[in-house]
Amino acid sequence: MSPAPLVMLPRRRFLAGAAALGGLALGAPAIVRAQGSRPRIYMMLFRGWEDACDGFRDYLISRGLDVEMTIGNADREAGAVPGLVAAAKALRPDLVYIWGTNTAALALGPWDAPDPTPYLTDIPAVFNIVTEPVGNRIIPSLEHPGRNATGTLYVVPIDIQLRTIASYKPFKRLGIIYNPLERNSILTVDALKTELAKLGGELIESPVPIADGEPVAAGLSELVKRLKDDGADWLYIPPDTFLQQHRNLLTNSALQAGLPAFTSTEPYIRDSNALFGLVCRYYNIGQFTGRKAEQILREGAKPSELPVETLNRFSLLVNMRAANKLKLYPPMNMLRYAEAV
Amino acid sequence: MSGRNAKPDLRRRNVGAGFSRSLVTRLVTLSVVLMIAATAFISERSLNAVAREVQPEFNREASVVGGAIAGQIARALELGIPLDQLVGMDEFLDPVLAARSSFDYLILSDPAGRPLYARGTQIDRFRRAVADRAILFSAPEAALSADDGERAAQVTQFAGLFNTAIPISADGRVQAWLHIGVDASSLARLVSDTRWDVAIVLMVSLLTTIELMAFLVDRSLSTPLRLIEQLSAKVATGDWAVRVEVATHDETGRLLRGFNAIIRRVNDHWDRLSWKAAEVERANPRAAGRLRRIREAIGRHATFRSGRGTLERPAHSAAIARTPLFIYIFAEQLSTxxxxxxxxxxxxPLWGVDQNLLIGLPITVFMAGIAFATPFGASLVRRHGPRRVFLMGALPAFLGYLMVAFADSLPALIFWRAITAVGYSMITISSQGYLAAIARQQQRTQSMAVFVSAVMTGTACGTAVGAVMADRLGYAATFLVAASLVLIAAGFVWVYMEEPKGDAAAGPVRAEAPPRGSLIQAMLNPRFAALILFAAIPAKIVLTGFIFYLAPLYLTSLALPQPAIGRTIMSYALVMIMTIGLSARLSDKLGWASQQIVWAGLVTGLGTVAILFLDPASAVLVAIMVYGLCQGLAAAPMLAIVPEICPEESRRLGAATLFGYLRLGERIGSMAGPFIAAGLIATVGYADAILSLGAISTVPAIIYAIIQRTARRPVAEAAS
Structure with missing residues (x-):
């Protein structure tokens, strides 16, 4: 335990600006005092510094773990990730923190890749805000990652999501809009089908149209309207990078169509107009990921043996603007533990 | 054996013991009266305090719970949910009502008192009261925040209800009211429950005090006084060759020691006188003749001791067996x-057997255990004496309660109840043996009365206290208390009881093995068979089936608290304590034995009909009290009538053998009771099962009456 003062990191806003300005691999704004013995963490980000990173940092601070952080931001460009990998390899930190499914898939590669050279292999890594790490071939199993990387899950188990939707308003048909080009969206659709079959519900699939190999955002409101006409009781929004970029359009269209929207990711409710969701807070997930980092850095645990886990406490967020617009209010019992935004 | 022979002898004894008897009676009566008066006064005062304190507490609970609910509704309103569009209010309010039995309704009304959401039973009364302006709720002057509702609660009493109105404010104004109705009768019920609990505690402490006082008075007062009486009687006849045994160190002990000292001094003086006279004789032969005559004259009226003299010892006292027996029965009945x-x-679930049957097994197996172990217990008492058998029996009894407390499965419970039954039979048979041994032959009935009264008092007290204990401490802790009471009873026997000596050691009625086929012989007498089949067995079926088995289950299903169940069940024993004494007098003096048995059976069954008229809990209480009344009245006649209805068999097999068969029949009834009740509950439900059990008493009573009537003549002819 080092008596050195805690690492003081600039706040998120400053970082976001800095990231926008500098693009790749910001040169360690976090370093307060260079110290040879302090563990170094390379923060490989996709959308700049946000809540999960705060949770991660705050956890390490609260545990008295004095670390030196270097930030690399892909700034929403998948093409930038290999550059970050190269930067990390050059820096040789004690741990790489990876944010997001795409980032993790590109930086770590498939666990059984025939040629692992382009990927991070010998530096320990923790990932978070990752959907379906097994389905996305990042690790072979949640219990035994088997490679030099572990992390956390942030999506609430599908069966719990469905039960929560039903307790807000019972449903028969669930409509889903997704980007068919994203692997984790396909995996979510499959999982939904399985769970709905158990409950006797029905899934109406509505993939986003593809033009020139790219999903088209323009037709989103049309898709929502069609789902409503097809008898969908709810719009289910999967964790999907493309939709995330167009979440305002998507959720506003749903409001206009009178279709309540459920999601398992926080920004749709907090920053857009999805009606409600059962989410893991990014901040809490970041803290939990910090715990994994602590186990690796301080307790000498091997990432390959640390299971990839989810939190078992979730937050129920209700967007009251949307509820008022839809005239669809949460039941009193749900309101007791819901957070209204 | 019959009570009539015992009386003259008894009266003679009573004359001798009259002084101490009446003193003790007066002493005990006075203390009991004082105790009752003091406790009743204190109880009444504290009950009033309870009633005063509890009512605001009830309403405070309403405003605290209501404040929390109102806060949540206020939050919903502040989030912009319109008052008339709150979702899921039923699911929101119902658990609150279910969790608090004192709450009658929860109503969310608009500012004018119109109910928007209402759950509970007396909602119409609320509406009417609002229309009549019988409920007051006025918007507080100061603006409230969402969490202030609790402080602003307004309580109104109307038509047997307390209405607590809590304002719900959102956006700075009162938008709705939450009304909580508290049933005033639930308050009354709480006070009356407490009153009953206090009464039970009062009664138990009274009976326990009497039991313990009987022992103390016997040991430090009656026994020493009796000894002094015996001593003075002997000295009065000139017998100075005596001394008494001193067992205590209190005032009476010192008094006895003083008596011994006086007698020793007189004897010493006589010795010195005799020695001096011998000296004078040697010196003056002329005086010798005269001295001899004087000595002879004194010797005609008085004897002096040569050695230590004969020791006057206290007779064995019934109290010495009665007290530990009471403590043990108290322990056993804690779990009834x-x-x-x-x-x-x-x-x-086990072996696919019906649940109702399985949970009756602990009672059945316990009764079976007693039936099997009692004959062995009796032979043990004959071989080793009652004191040793009591102590031996304490071991399985102690182990039984201890292990039952830690039982983790039904088979374990059943097994350890069987072990307890062995202890139970050894302890009861040894107590009976001790009492019989110290009583003279003619007083056997009396010693039986001591036994029965200790058992019934212990039953009443134990059952009531056990229920309160189970309610406060839990089942396991109650069994642990029972286990420790066994140790106390055993310690008592260890310290105070001596094996009865000599003739008395014969022990309980010596039952020589009856000749083969004697059971069949006895049962061939229709009147004896009827006594067993249609009186003894049905009485016990009702006891174990209805009182021990059905009543706890049924009363629990009626949501009666455990202490109330306990006092309901113990009421049979309480009534029996009062009627058992009466029973013997009626059958002895008036010769009503046979009618008493018939009427007991008939009325026991009729008591259960109360279930058709009264609320179920009161009906069970009535039926149980009627049972105690009737069976108390039938207890003595059942034994007394045996020699009368089978004089021939009594002569040939001995009355004791016939009594044994009677007990056997009773035990069979006890074993069958829970099974029959379980079967009835499963097929016709509780209420009809109670009626059917009543019929099991009434119908046989009629058959019994007919058989006694028709079979009397031939027997009478045979006898003449």
């Missing part, structure tokens, strides 16, 4: 009011 409930708690 919840045994089937404890069994149900441990129940897991």
């Amino acid at each position: 009011s919840f045994m089937p409930l404890y069994a149900r708690q441990l129940y897991k």
Whole structure:
């Protein structure tokens, strides 16, 4: 335990600006005092510094773990990730923190890749805000990652999501809009089908149209309207990078169509107009990921043996603007533990 | 054996013991009266305090719970949910009502008092009261925040209800009211429950005090006084060759020691006188003749001791067996009011047997254990004496309660109840043996009365206290208390009881093995068979089936608290304590034995009909009290009538053998009771099962009456 003062990191806003300005691999704004013995963490980000990173940092601070952080931001460009990998390899930190499914898939590669050279292999890594790490071939199993990387899950188990939707308003048909080009969206659709079959519900699939190999955002409101006409009781929004970029359009269209929207990711409710969701807070997930980092850095645990886990406490967020617009209010019992935004 | 022969002898004894008897009676009566008066006064005062304190507490609960609910509704309103569009209010309010039995309704009304959401029973009364302006709720002057509702609660009493109105404010104004109705009768019920609890505690402490006082008075007062009486009687006749045994160190002990000292001094003086006279004789032969005559004259009226003299010892006292027996029965009966409930708690599906049958097994097996162990207990008492057998029996009894407390399955409970039954039979048979041994032959009936009264007092007190204990401490702790009471009873016997000596050591009625086929012979007498089949067995079926098995289950299903169940069940014993004495007098003096048995059976059954007229809990209480009344009246006649209805068999087999068969029949009834009740509950439900059990008493009573009537003549002819 080092008596050195805690690492003081600039706040998120400053970082976001800095990231926008500098693009790749910001040169360690976090370093307060260079110290040879302090563990170094390379923060490989996709959308700049946000809540999960705060949770991660705050956890390490609260545990008295004095670390030196270097930030690399892909700034929403998948093409930038290999550059970050190269930067990390050059820096040789004690741990790489990876944010997001795409980032993790590109930086770590498939666990059984025939040629692992382009990927991070010998530096320990923790990932978070990752959907379906097994389905996305990042690790072979949640219990035994088997490679030099572990992390956390942030999506609430599908069966719990469905039960929560039903307790807000019972449903028969669930409509889903997704980007068919994203692997984790396909995996979510499959999982939904399985769970709905158990409950006797029905899934109406509505993939986003593809033009020139790219999903088209323009037709989103049309898709929502069609789902409503097809008898969908709810719009289910999967964790999907493309939709995330167009979440305002998507959720506003749903409001206009009178279709309540459920999601398992926080920004749709907090920053857009999805009606409600059962989410893991990014901040809490970041803290939990910090715990994994602590186990690796301080307790000498091997990432390959640390299971990839989810939190078992979730937050129920209700967007009251949307509820008022839809005239669809949460039941009193749900309101007791819901957070209204 | 009959009570009539015992009386003259008894009266003679009573004359001798009259002084101490009446002193003791007066002493005990005075203390009891004082105790009752003091406790009743204090109880009444504290009950009033309870009633005063509890009412605001009830309403405070309403405003605290209501404040929390109102806060949540206020939050919903502040989030912009319109008052008339709150979702899921039923699911929101129902658990609150379910969790608090004192709440009658929860109503969310608009500012004018119109209910928007209402759950509960007396909602119409609320509406009417609002229309009549009988409920006051006015918007507080100052603006409230969402969490201030609790402080602004307004309580109104109307038509047997307390209405607590809590304002719900959002956006700075009162938008709605939450009304909570508290049933005033639930308050009354709480006070009356407390009153009953206090009465039970009062009664138990009274009976326990009497039991213990009887022992103390016997040991430090009656016995020493009796000894002094014996001593003075002997000295009065000139017998100075005596001394008394001193067992205590208190005032009476010192008094006895003083008596011994006086007698020793007189003897010493006589010795010195005799020695001096011998000296004078040697010196003056002329005086010798005269001295001899004087000595002879004194010797005609008085004897002096040569050695230590004969020792006057206190007769064995019944109190010495009665007290530990009372303590033990108290311990055993602690679990009576919840045994089937404890069994149900441990129940897991087993062998595909019906649950109702399985949870009756602990009672049945216990009764069976007693039936099997009692003959062995009796032979042990004959071989080793009552004191040793009591102590031996304390071991299985102690182990039984201890292990039952830790039982984790129904089979374990059943097994350890069987072990307890062995202890139970050894302890009861040895107490009976001791009492019989110290009583003279003619007083056997009396010693039986001591036994029965200790058992019934212990039953009443134990059952009531056990229920309260189980309610406060839990089942396991109650069994642990029972286990420690066994140790206390055993310690008592260890310290105070001596094996009866000499003739008395014969022990309980010596039952030589009856000749083969004697049971068949006895049962061939229709009147004896009728006594067993249609009186003894039905009485016990009702006891174990209805009182021990059905009543706890049924009363629990009626949501009666455990202490109330306990006092309901113990009421039979309480009534029996009062009627058993009366029973013997009626059958002795008036010769009503046979009618008493018939009427007992008939009326026991009729008591159960109360279930058709009264609320179920009161009906069970009435039926149980009627049972105690009737069976108390039938207890003595059942024994007394045996020599009368089978004089021939009594002569040939001995009355004791016939009594044995009677007991056997009773035990069979006890074993069958829970099974029959379980079967009835499963097929016709509780209420009809109670009626059917009543019929099991009434119908046989009629058959019994007919058989006694028709079979009397031939027997009478045979006898003449």
